[in-house]
Amino acid sequence: MDREELLIYIVSDSIGETAEQVAKASVSQFLFDNYEIRRFPFINEKQQISEMIEEAKQQRSIIIFTMVVQELKDYLVEESSKANIPSIDIMSPIIQGLSDVLKSTPKREPGLIRKLDEKYFKKVEAIEFAVKYDDGKDPRGLKKADIVLIGISRTSKTPLSMYLAHKNIKVANVPLVPEVAPPKELFEIPSKKVIGLTTNPMKLIEIRQERLKALGLKSEANYASIERILEELEYADDIMKRLGCPVLDVSSKAVEESASIILEIFREIGYKLINGR
Incomplete structure (x- = not known):
């Protein structure tokens, strides 16, 4: 069984609690406990993403993120792909589905649920x-x-x-x-x-x-x-x-x-x- 440590990076333009809970629930489905979760909340600059990617590519990592600011989300996906780090966008499929049903455009404002x-x-x-x-x-x-x-x-x-x-x-x-x-x-x-x-x-x-x-x-x-x-x-x-x-x-x-x-x-x-x- 693979015992190499996995680093799970939680990235969010809010507090990142949603992504962390999803990550924990997902990893619990595997007979694997050699992992560490690192949360990067309140990301609002590309430089922060670059620094996180630089750290993540040094070890076996996966990025799970909840980003609603389109520019930052696109940058994260692009940079993680360049570094060969899998990245998973939790919110976009749901937001897009709701947008289609409601015939409405999302606000793209971080932290609304907390407010x-x-x-x-x-x-x-x-x-x-x-x-x-x-x-x-x-x-x-x-x-x-x-x-x-x-x-x-x-x-x-x-x-x-x-x-x-x-x-x-x-x-x-x-x-x-x-x-x-x-x-x-x-x-x-x-x-x-x-x-x-x-x-x-x-x-x-x-x-x-x-x-x-x-x-x-x-x-x-x-x-x-x-x-x-x-x-x-x-x-x-x-x-x-x-x-x-x-x-x-x-x-x-x-x-x-x-x-x-x-x-x-x-x-x-x-x-x-x-x-x-």
């Missing part, structure tokens, strides 16, 4: 943040948030927090209740990152009555009375005036529309969201 992964994890982080700091659970989250929503019960604080989280924005929300003083942290953060949510009292009566029915409670409860709602709205209005924050009436707006307005408010006042666009 997509980063965006995904930022979204997950923002969603976890919204859950952790929902409904005033932990006021310490107010200083970490990109946006803080405040308002009385049933003013769409939680749905808006989750919707904005899917746009990679970290949102905390605080319920305003006359019997409970708002957390001191609310007055320690920039008022321009706070959005007050209000609503029409008659609309709120309907919403709260439906909520009570869903819970199997009587709709005449104080929670859905006009007196209680007006008291809560007045209290919330006082807090919002003290903060000097923008106020959004969500009475007849869908969550998507309210979220769009919130983002527009932030653009207008020039407040930079940590994870926003």
